Amino acid sequence: MAKTIEEINEKIKQGKAVIATAEEIIGIARDKGMSCAAREVDVVTTGTFGPMCSSGAYFNLGHAKPRIKLGGGKATLNDVQAYTGYAAADLLIGANALPDDDPRNRVRPGEFNYGGGHVIEELVAGRDVRLVASAYGTDCYPRKNLDTLININDLNEAVLFNPRNAYQNYNVAVNSSEKMLYTYMGILKPRFANANYCSAGQLSPLLNDPYLKTIGIGTRIFLGGGIGYVVWNGTQHNPEVTRSDNGVPKRGASTLAVIGDLKQMCPRWLRGVSMLGYGATLAVGIGVPIPILSDEILNYTLVSDSDILAPVVDYSSTFPQREPEVLAEVSYADLKSGSFKLNGKDVATASLSSYSRAAEIAVTLKEWLQQGKFLLTQPVKPLPSIGDSIVSKVLNERS
């Protein structure tokens, strides 16, 4: 049995396509058998919603009268630093950007209550945001200062463009030291008192297509409550990691770079978040449809939490010192049970990524497909996979 994307799209248009979420497909295949499920089900939907630091947005503001050249000048949005290295009216803001006067970690742990992620959330929510800018003035762009409210509806373009999202698997963070740690993986109590993880496990997009056989450049996705696209592999994309027999990576592996029109997104799926002692960032909702083109692809989507292993990493020493050591491997089923055993000791677990919201994304995408509002795309180019000589490099410091 083999289906094509065109055939599935035809069924979607006729309202006849059979769609299941990555949770539901596990039960369907158990009840009906693999090949029957592969024949009947056309698309499996996935979802994930968690903090994704490599996220940001760019805008074209429209030209002021008289004109001002932001490029090479300075600009803030609600006091948060924006990047002005582009043309006169283009601005970029990253999720981790902070106001100049934020105390950061001067008194530890810093609170980071407001940053670039929050600015993006406010814009998406339709609230006015204050733009303050200064420029050096030229003959064609004479103005030197600007202080105005802006609103997403008045911008020419507002585009979410995230260089690295949707990590395929991730570390489970613990702390072996005697002191509390405040990390991007949340608060880690001393002496292995807790462990934080950050993946939707069996619902997570890239864990349901471990070799990226269907996901590539041009894949249409759910992004921030609207429609987006995969545009490239994400940064740090590394398919060459150790894998289980089912092909699922046992370490952080592939990633996606994604893009989409911010104007059709909503704040429920783009939320500014603050990691105590670490920084401000953005929680992003992403859902990827997986076309069931063959038995093999169906088989990948049957992965369940007990089949996915994550590496337990010590954030007091190993992580900051960039040592490769992994303390143990633990399944998402164990992580979700609330605790797991590490060296004979019970460690309480907590998640940073929201599984209930991930499930909501998978269901929303399923409804879009059922209503014919969302069609699948054929990737124009696959993402680099195993054997494509991807080597994860580290920084080679030199003078």
Added chain:
Amino acid sequence: MKISHKLVLHFPPRIVEQPVINNLIKNYDLSFNILKASIIPNQEGYVVLELSGEQDKYDAGIEYITSAGVKIESLSRSVLRNDERCTGCGACVSVCPSRSFIVEPQTRLVSFDNNRCVACGLCIKACPPRAMEFHF
């Protein structure tokens, strides 16, 4: 939900003579019981009172007196969740010493049991979208 809290209100000299408490009672439908007070014109004053009313009116009233310049100190405080901001991630679960957060095994929704909460405040800064809030 009707609530009642004991508060200390500190009045800076410039507003001691303004009818802040009158406005509070009149406009926000709250009742009060003054336990102790010291108000002298043009000096700093304070009032210790028990304030009760419906939660939303109470919150609006507190917002009003804060914006009028009164500093509030609470003799009791409670921690509430802003459900609109909560993403259900679960980061609070292992932070809370009184097990006030429970992850529902089926839906993975995170429930918050106000009755178990001891108002230590640890979850407030640990919650990434800042959904947990102190209320006075």
